[in-house]
Amino acid sequence: MTAEFPPSEATRVVQRISEILVSRNETIAVSEAACGGLLSSYLVSVPGASQWFHGGTMVYSLKSRLKLSGWSEQDIHDYTGPSVDVALRLARNLKFELGASYTLSETGYASRSPNLTSSNREQNVGVVCYGVSGPHEDISATHDTGSEDRCYNMQQFAIHGLKFLLEQLEKTHAERQTKEEVGPATDQKSLVSPSGAQPTKQKETDEPKTKKKRSNQP
Numbered sequence: 001m002t003a004e005f006p007p008s009e010a011t012r013v014v015q016r017i018s019e020i021l022v023s024r025n026e027t028i029a030v031s032e033a034a035c036g037g038l039l040s041s042y043l044v045s046v047p048g049a050s051q052w053f054h055g056g057t058m059v060y061s062l063k064s065r066l067k068l069s070g071w072s073e074q075d076i077h078d079y080t081g082p083s084v085d086v087a088l089r090l091a092r093n094l095k096f097e098l099g100a101s102y103t104l105s106e107t108g109y110a111s112r113s114p115n116l117t118s119s120n121r122e123q124n125v126g127v128v129c130y131g132v133s134g135p136h137e138d139i140s141a142t143h144d145t146g147s148e149d150r151c152y153n154m155q156q157f158a159i160h161g162l163k164f165l166l167e168q169l170e171k172t173h174a175e176r177q178t179k180e181e182v183g184p185a186t187d188q189k190s191l192v193s194p195s196g197a198q199p200t201k202q203k204e205t206d207e208p209k210t211k212k213k214r215s216n217q218p
Contacts (some may be wrong), residue, residue: 004041005041007159008209009159010042011045011046013159013162013163014042015046016054017165017166017171018046018049020166021052022051026052027100027101029094029103030043030060030094030103031057031059031069031090031094031105032106033058033059033060033108034107034108034128034154035106035161036060036110038154038157038158039106039158040053040055040147054100057094069089069090069093069094078116083129084129084130084140087105087129087130088131088140090107091103091132091138102133102134102165102168104164108126108132109150110126110131110153110154111148112125112148126148127142128142128153128160129142130142130143130161134168141164143156143160143164145157
């Protein structure tokens with residue numbers, strides 16, 4: 001992991017996130033696990049973050065999810081490891097608890113651990129699952145760094161998570177601008193996102209190792 005803090009790549013992404021949220025008077029919150037707090041650190045490194053960052057949770061252990069993420073003992077018993085379903089549940093719960101416009105969650109394997117509390121032993125190290133819960137829809141994604149270096153993975157998990165969040169913010173930002181330009185009478189079905197993504201289909205991101213899918217809010 002580079003000694004530069006925050007990494008310039010993360011700073012550029014967070015600055016754009018800040019611009020969009022401020023312009024729309026919206027807020028975000030994050031649920032972290034494998035990132036170890038880097039998501040929050042990168043976000044608050046930008047001046048004025050208190051205007052749009054509600055805060056977040058650090059649910060590194062399963063026990064912490066009993067208190068911070070609305071999990072039950074049965075949930076922990078049934079847990080099989082990081083997944084997009086787990087990520088979405090963490091994002092949805094935090095959105096309910098903190099009332100942010102958007103929530104970003106992550107859960108994954110930054111390195112191998114003999115104390116891994118999971119029955120899913122086939123999950124590759126370097127794989128992280130993301131969930132974003134927004135005002136109108138939820139979307140999930142996975143990313144594979146291709147590395148087993150713990151510190152490198154933690155940093156990349158955070159950076160790619162922020163990029164994933166920004167992608168969703170920019171998509172809705174562009175859609176809103178289009179609606180304003182064409183007027184309220186326009187048939188909503190005729191509005192297509194810049195990426196051409198459909199809510200019910202999986203779609204590859206610009207990152208070749210990142211996969212994502214959408215789901216309707218419960």
